[in-house]
Amino acid sequence: MxxxxxxxxxxxxxxxxxxxxSSLPIANAPLPPRLTIPLRQSVxxxxxxxxxPGQRVLKGxxxxxGEGPLGTDVHASTSGTVVGLAPCAMAHASGLxxxxxxxxxxxxxxxxxxxxxxxxxxxxxAALRYLSTCGIVGMGGAGFPTHIKLGNGRGIETLIINGAxxxxxxxxxxxxxxxxxxQVLSGAAILHELIGARRTLVGIEDNKREAxxxxxxxxxxxxxxxxxxxxxxxxxxxGEKQLIRVLTGIEIAxxxxxxxxxxxxxxxxxxxxVHRAIHYGEPLVSRVVTLTGNVSHPGNYExxxxxxxETLLALAGPKPDTDRYLMGGPMMGITIADLSVPIGxxxxxxxxxxxxxxxxxxxxxxxxxxxxxxxxxxxxxxxFELYWFSRAKNVGKAQEYHLFDCIECGSCAFVCPSHIxxxxxxxxxxxxxxxxxxELKASDQARERFEFRNxxxxxxxxxxxxxxxxxxxxxxxxxxxxxxxxDTAAADDPKKALIAAALARAKQQAATAESGTxxxxxxxxxxxxxSTNRREQPHPHDxxxxx
Amino acid sequence: xxxxxxxxxxxxxxxVMLTVLxxxxxxxxxxxxxxxxxxxxxxxxxxxxxxxxxxxxxxxRRRQIAPALSDLSAVVTAWLVVLCFPPILPxxxxxLGVLIAIVAVKHLYGGLxxxxxxxxxxxxxxxxVAFPSLMSQWPPAGQLDFQTQLDLVLGGARxxxxxxxATALDxxxxxxxxxxxxxxxVLQQDGAFGAVGGRGWEWLALGYVAGGLFMLARRIITWxxxxxxxxxxxxxxxxxxxxxxxxxxxxLFHLASGGAMLAAFFIVTDPVSGATTPRGKLIFAAGIAVIxxxxxxxxxxxxxxxxxxxxxNLCVPLIDMKTQPAVFGHRGSRP
Numbered sequence: 039m040x041x042x043x044x045x046x047x048x049x050x051x052x053x054x055x056x057x058x059x060s061s062l063p064i065a066n067a068p069l070p071p072r073l074t075i076p077l078r079q080s081v082x083x084x085x086x087x088x089x090x091p092g093q094r095v096l097k098g099x100x101x102x103x104g105e106g107p108l109g110t111d112v113h114a115s116t117s118g119t120v121v122g123l124a125p126c127a128m129a130h131a132s133g134l135x136x137x138x139x140x141x142x143x144x145x146x147x148x149x150x151x152x153x154x155x156x157x158x159x160x161x162x163x164a165a166l167r168y169l170s171t172c173g174i175v176g177m178g179g180a181g182f183p184t185h186i187k188l189g190n191g192r193g194i195e196t197l198i199i200n201g202a203x204x205x206x207x208x209x210x211x212x213x214x215x216x217x218x219x220x221q222v223l224s225g226a227a228i229l230h231e232l233i234g235a236r237r238t239l240v241g242i243e244d245n246k247r248e249a250x251x252x253x254x255x256x257x258x259x260x261x262x263x264x265x266x267x268x269x270x271x272x273x274x275x276x277g278e279k280q281l282i283r284v285l286t287g288i289e290i291a292x293x294x295x296x297x298x299x300x301x302x303x304x305x306x307x308x309x310x311x312v313h314r315a316i317h318y319g320e321p322l323v324s325r326v327v328t329l330t331g332n333v334s335h336p337g338n339y340e341x342x343x344x345x346x347x348e349t350l351l352a353l354a355g356p357k358p359d360t361d362r363y364l365m366g367g368p369m370m371g372i373t374i375a376d377l378s379v380p381i382g383x384x385x386x387x388x389x390x391x392x393x394x395x396x397x398x399x400x401x402x403x404x405x406x407x408x409x410x411x412x413x414x415x416x417x418x419x420x421x422f423e424l425y426w427f428s429r430a431k432n433v434g435k436a437q438e439y440h441l442f443d444c445i446e447c448g449s450c451a452f453v454c455p456s457h458i459x460x461x462x463x464x465x466x467x468x469x470x471x472x473x474x475x476x477e478l479k480a481s482d483q484a485r486e487r488f489e490f491r492n493x494x495x496x497x498x499x500x501x502x503x504x505x506x507x508x509x510x511x512x513x514x515x516x517x518x519x520x521x522x523x524x525d526t527a528a529a530d531d532p533k534k535a536l537i538a539a540a541l542a543r544a545k546q547q548a549a550t551a552e553s554g555t556x557x558x559x560x561x562x563x564x565x566x567x568x569s570t571n572r573r574e575q576p577h578p579h580d581x582x583x584x585x
Numbered sequence: 586x587x588x589x590x591x592x593x594x595x596x597x598x599x600x601v602m603l604t605v606l607x608x609x610x611x612x613x614x615x616x617x618x619x620x621x622x623x624x625x626x627x628x629x630x631x632x633x634x635x636x637x638x639x640x641x642x643x644x645x646r647r648r649q650i651a652p653a654l655s656d657l658s659a660v661v662t663a664w665l666v667v668l669c670f671p672p673i674l675p676x677x678x679x680x681l682g683v684l685i686a687i688v689a690v691k692h693l694y695g696g697l698x699x700x701x702x703x704x705x706x707x708x709x710x711x712x713x714v715a716f717p718s719l720m721s722q723w724p725p726a727g728q729l730d731f732q733t734q735l736d737l738v739l740g741g742a743r744x745x746x747x748x749x750x751a752t753a754l755d756x757x758x759x760x761x762x763x764x765x766x767x768x769x770x771v772l773q774q775d776g777a778f779g780a781v782g783g784r785g786w787e788w789l790a791l792g793y794v795a796g797g798l799f800m801l802a803r804r805i806i807t808w809x810x811x812x813x814x815x816x817x818x819x820x821x822x823x824x825x826x827x828x829x830x831x832x833x834x835x836x837l838f839h840l841a842s843g844g845a846m847l848a849a850f851f852i853v854t855d856p857v858s859g860a861t862t863p864r865g866k867l868i869f870a871a872g873i874a875v876i877x878x879x880x881x882x883x884x885x886x887x888x889x890x891x892x893x894x895x896x897x898n899l900c901v902p903l904i905d906m907k908t909q910p911a912v913f914g915h916r917g918s919r920p
Contacts, residue, residue, distance in 0.1 A: 047913070052592055131588075206592070279913065292914035368591040396591040401652060403598050404698035408856045409807070410596070417913040420862065423905075440912040448590030455596040456698075462588050 073344035152319035178305030197235035202276030205367025219256035225309030331389035411450035602657035608796035615792035621672035623734035635663035726785025753783030782841025797850025809866035817874035
């Protein structure tokens with residue numbers, strides 16, 4: 039069967055630069071002197087630390103327990119000794135720190151006891167839990183936990199394996215498909231079963247002929263309904279929504295997930311990791327990383343997670359004019375602020391950048407509304423309109439023009455003849471909106487807290503007044519009961535006067551409280567705790583002091 | 586710090602404008618060979634004026650001069666002003682037109698990319714209102730030698746009736762107003778007509794079409810505006826022509842005469858002042874064609890494109906707002 043391909047709007051064709059590293063087989067990167075394994079493997083959740091400094095760990099041993107539904111476990115990526123817990127820079131544009139386990143490898147690379155896991159022999163939930171304990175997350179981009187994406191196992195028609203790899207320079211998925219096609223497809227078959235799909239499509243950009251051939255060859259030996267589809271090479275064909283669109287014609291609606299449309303997408307690296315976890319009992323402790331760019335020896339390496347970028351770079355030999363390093367591709371990657379940042383589950387590529395390869399953008403010129411950005415936008419946005427609104431800080435209008443549908447793929451900025459860093463404007467506007475929403479939420483919370491405090495103080499005052507009144511009534515009853523005991527009356531006189539005064543105060547307070555409530559509920563409407571009228575009354579402690 | 590994307594297509598405003606200038610060359614060549622070689626002198630005058638005016642106003646606005654001058658947008662404006670003005674205008678009218686376009690229309694609104702109106706069209710409208718007789722003097726194709734043309738442009742020598750003729754559009758208009766005249770009889774009487782449009786001017790139209798196709802191939806413009814403009818002009822004129830062939834000129838005449846082809850590819854397609862959404866472009870260009878036809882046939886001016894463009898420029902914000910394309914994942918909902 040030949041799949042009918044669909045089109046997505048826009049897209050660009052930057053120079054691919056894949057030849058630099060695509061012909062180089064995956065080699066094992068040597069272990070660094072120290073591994074830094076962040077307990078936070080994704081933005082969404084951090085794991086709870088399970089080890090203490092001085093402890094010896096084996097390769098694949100759990101060192102962090104995933105917490106919450108989005109948590110996945112974290113593992114030691116080689117055997118060695120835990121030498122500390124320290125904050126380390128995350129591979130994130132913010133350059134923020136996160137807590138990491140530092141391991142000194144002992145060089146033996148000794149595995150924990152590995153046992154294959156029969157996902158068919160256990161309930162589905164148990165299989166998903168197992169993947170979570172193996173630390174399997176999406177290796178293509180966001181690192182979303184795989185067990186969550188597998189969902190509830192109902193209604194998924196099409197499983198898509200993403201081998202598009204549309205960013206320039208990156209070749210790790212290409213090499214993985216060429217060298218481990220059978221394993222990738224084995225992982226795909228497991229995902230297929232777990233998600234309950236009816237067919238599996240593997241989308242690969244047609245500039246990766248060898249990968250397509252290898253995958254087709256491996257698929258020929260399968261009985262499962264797996265189809266290898268060559269898709270046109272056009273960035274960002276590997277974007278999840280774009281790939282789903284190209285392969286199935288389905289357009290995932292805004293704010294919806296693929297599962298709701300009967301389709302789900304996993305990266306080839308993820309499929310490979312699932313295969314290792316199920317058939318070999320190996321948690322996710324390494325991944326393929328492309329080292330390329332302005333280096334003497336580009337290549338693809340199997341790298342232990344936690345390997346600092348700087349030790350990895352030694353393998354590639356950056357040339358002297360390298361001025362910075364990118365993690366990810368040149369379209370959506372980030373500049374690495376700190377070279378001690380470790381390789382994580384989503385770190386697919388390190389590019390050495392030089393002014394010759396990635397020249398600084400020419401000065402920004404005025405927008406001439408030529409519409410090139412709109413023609414390139416894969417989300418069918420009008421980036422120049424969003425740009426005008428962002429410039430004017432008219433974030434409301436930007437939101438109305440679907441700012442949050444921007445996937446920040448960079449196509450608009452790539453084609454802009456005025457060299458406007460459009461994506462930066464959109465990031466700014468998005469953060470501006472988030473900040474406003476946070477502020478709004480914070481002020482809402484502050485208002486609620488204030489109103490509750492007033493309500494509480496009022497309630498306490500009333501309770502105290504009622505208590506006093508009850509006590510006074512009790513005393514009065516007692517007094518009237520022992521009217522004959524007149525000899526004590528003289529001694530009681532000052533006390534009686536005090537009680538009478540307190541009673542009068544309490545009555546008066548109760549009266550004003552009622553009228554205050556009535557007035558406030560007029561002013562604030564029903565349900566709003568009143569605060570205005572009663573704050574002028576004496577503090578509860580005042581009456582305490584006199585009684 | 587520089588953020589992603591780290592790579593860029595080697596495109597620039599300068600290369601866009603340069604492509605537009607190159608695309609104008611076939612039309613200009615036809616102009617020189619068929620109508621008036623003096624247009625080259627006008628282009629030179631206009632270019633110098635535009636660059637000087639741009640530099641001066643940038644200096645007054647305390648902006649960097651070199652990047653703005655080198656983007657070539659002022660040159661494009663200057664050339665378009667010249668190409669829509671009569672070629673034998675005294676030089677100061679050209680200078681005045683360019684000054685209006687650059688200073689008043691472009692920079693008083695904030696410079697490149699900010700002007701809501703098409704600069705060349707404002708210049709044309711202002712000049713035809715201010716100097717109606719000068720702006721109506723068109724040389725008959727191939728009748729004046731270069732020296733005479735140059736004298737007219739640089740000197741003040743004006744023996745108007747002897748040397749100027751009517752344009753095809755003008756001749757058709759006035760011809761049809763005489764009693765008993767039909768399109769047929771007017772076409773036979775007057776020497777202004779060629780095979781389908783104005784004599785000699787037909788070649789200019791072809792030159793502009795060639796340039797337009799070049800810009801389409803280079804993806805400087807999209808098909809929407811030229812197609813919508815040409816199709817609408819053809820359909821509207823076709824309806825009138827079919828209804829009363831004796832009173833209304835055929836569609837091909839309207840397309841090949843006046844500034845129709847220059848407008849279709851170079852004027853209507855101005856990105857800064859035009860509509861930007863795909864459907865908006867169709868509406869914008871079609872609107873210009875309808876208004877231009879009505880002015881040509883029923884209005885006070887023989888040529889109506891300039892007024893039509895300005896009127897539609899007014900509608901651009903509304904058109905754009907109402908024609909936003911559906912966003913991925915939002916089909917069926919618009920802001």
